[in-house]
Amino acid sequence: MSDQIAKITVLPGDYIGPEIMKAGLAVLKTVSEDEFAYQIDERPFGGAGIDETGDPLPEATLASAKASDAVLLAAIGGPKWDRAIKRPEKGLLEIRQKLNLFANIRPTSISRAMQKYSPIKQVEPVDFVIVRELTSGIYFGQPREIDDYRAIDTMHYTVDEIRRVAQVAFEMAEKRRQHVTMVDKANVLATSNLWRRVVEDVSADYPDVTYDTSYVDAAAMKIISAPEQFDVILTENMFGDILSDESAEITGSLGTIPSMSRGTTGPALYEPIHGSAPDIAGKGIANPLSMINSVAMMLRHSFDRPDLADEIAKGVDAVIESGIVTPDLGGQATTDQVTSAIINQICERRNAYVENNVR
Numbered sequence: 001m002s003d004q005i006a007k008i009t010v011l012p013g014d015y016i017g018p019e020i021m022k023a024g025l026a027v028l029k030t031v032s033e034d035e036f037a038y039q040i041d042e043r044p045f046g047g048a049g050i051d052e053t054g055d056p057l058p059e060a061t062l063a064s065a066k067a068s069d070a071v072l073l074a075a076i077g078g079p080k081w082d083r084a085i086k087r088p089e090k091g092l093l094e095i096r097q098k099l100n101l102f103a104n105i106r107p108t109s110i111s112r113a114m115q116k117y118s119p120i121k122q123v124e125p126v127d128f129v130i131v132r133e134l135t136s137g138i139y140f141g142q143p144r145e146i147d148d149y150r151a152i153d154t155m156h157y158t159v160d161e162i163r164r165v166a167q168v169a170f171e172m173a174e175k176r177r178q179h180v181t182m183v184d185k186a187n188v189l190a191t192s193n194l195w196r197r198v199v200e201d202v203s204a205d206y207p208d209v210t211y212d213t214s215y216v217d218a219a220a221m222k223i224i225s226a227p228e229q230f231d232v233i234l235t236e237n238m239f240g241d242i243l244s245d246e247s248a249e250i251t252g253s254l255g256t257i258p259s260m261s262r263g264t265t266g267p268a269l270y271e272p273i274h275g276s277a278p279d280i281a282g283k284g285i286a287n288p289l290s291m292i293n294s295v296a297m298m299l300r301h302s303f304d305r306p307d308l309a310d311e312i313a314k315g316v317d318a319v320i321e322s323g324i325v326t327p328d329l330g331g332q333a334t335t336d337q338v339t340s341a342i343i344n345q346i347c348e349r350r351n352a353y354v355e356n357n358v359r
């Protein structure tokens, strides 16, 4: 951190983005009181960036992100800009590339509180993390062309791009249950064969970590049938995008899962893994947990405040346990009601702590 006041660039984005960002910032304010000094620089991004400046990633937004200690993003995109020359999603790819956020970390764990909301039968605990390559692969590859008769996308990877994200995955596995599964399509794709060669090589530097591979189609099946087998899943950009939405759903809802995108230096970016959910925007029923959990992830990883992150996690668990949940989890609560319930939980626990320690 550049000085004692943390600089956070806030990108509310589009559709439900501002609704859940409001929730995340309210929880951040609550846990930070007398504990954590920060300043927010809120900027237009995605469709909001197009509306304000004609560009989904306005220059001033990128400059703010680059000068920050961390970036908080809600979600971008939606039908309003589907025909834009430069879509909001292009801005998302650009900010990831320009901040060099090559590793996207997407956790999937079914906590005790969440078990009743999961659509799968759990015999053993489910707790794995997807490490997804984020700044290369088919979302970025050239040539990329379309005419009246054909369209081309290119899946492209280099040794260095694979090695650096593989190292992130193995380092994470060392601190977890020491297992990495690389997911690919090496029975068909040249890029997957390069991934196998490089990851095999990287694995030799981590003797305490066991390593296996799975084809992506089989991995998609195992995430449903035997998710407890996974610890760290390492995969390329598009497979990670798809498998992380599938993984989120086994926890009960896509609307609960946060993520961190990081490079080697510079600010990390924290965001829910879902999109802007245009189908429920404006109804006040978006699940704020993905954003609130992203705030907790930011406090833990960018600001070394696991204590504040744990306070948020305990508040979230207590509220889930009490059944105050939005419709995606089968409840009837609104975004604001869930957020207020979490804030009340945090405040009650703090007051109880103060009382116990004063007596």
Ligand SMILES: NC(=O)C1=CN([C@@H]2O[C@H](COP(=O)(O)OP(=O)(O)OC[C@H]3O[C@@H](n4cnc5c(N)ncnc54)[C@H](O)[C@@H]3O)[C@@H](O)[C@H]2O)C=CC1
Binding pocket: 020, 074, 075, 076, 077, 078, 079, 089, 092, 254, 255, 256, 271, 272, 273, 274, 275, 276, 277, 278, 279, 280, 285, 286, 287, 288, 290, 328
């Ligand atoms: N990082 C980002 O900003 C991302 C943006 N997008 C963009 O978002 C837009 C909408 O994409 P979709 O395919 O509809 O995916 P989506 O993730 O926005 O929504 C998929 C389904 O999940 C539900 N959902 C998502 N988040 C929720 C939440 N917090 N609470 C309750 N329900 C939630 C939605 O209502 C919808 O039924 C598109 O423009 C897409 O490109 C998609 C993924 C990531």
Ligand SMILES: CC(C)CC(=O)C(=O)O
Binding pocket: 089, 092, 093, 241, 273, 274
């Ligand atoms: C909208 C895409 C560019 C990205 C996406 O779906 C994701 O990162 O989950």
Ligand SMILES: [Mg+2]
Binding pocket: 241, 242, 245, 273, 274
């Ligand atoms: Mg996605």
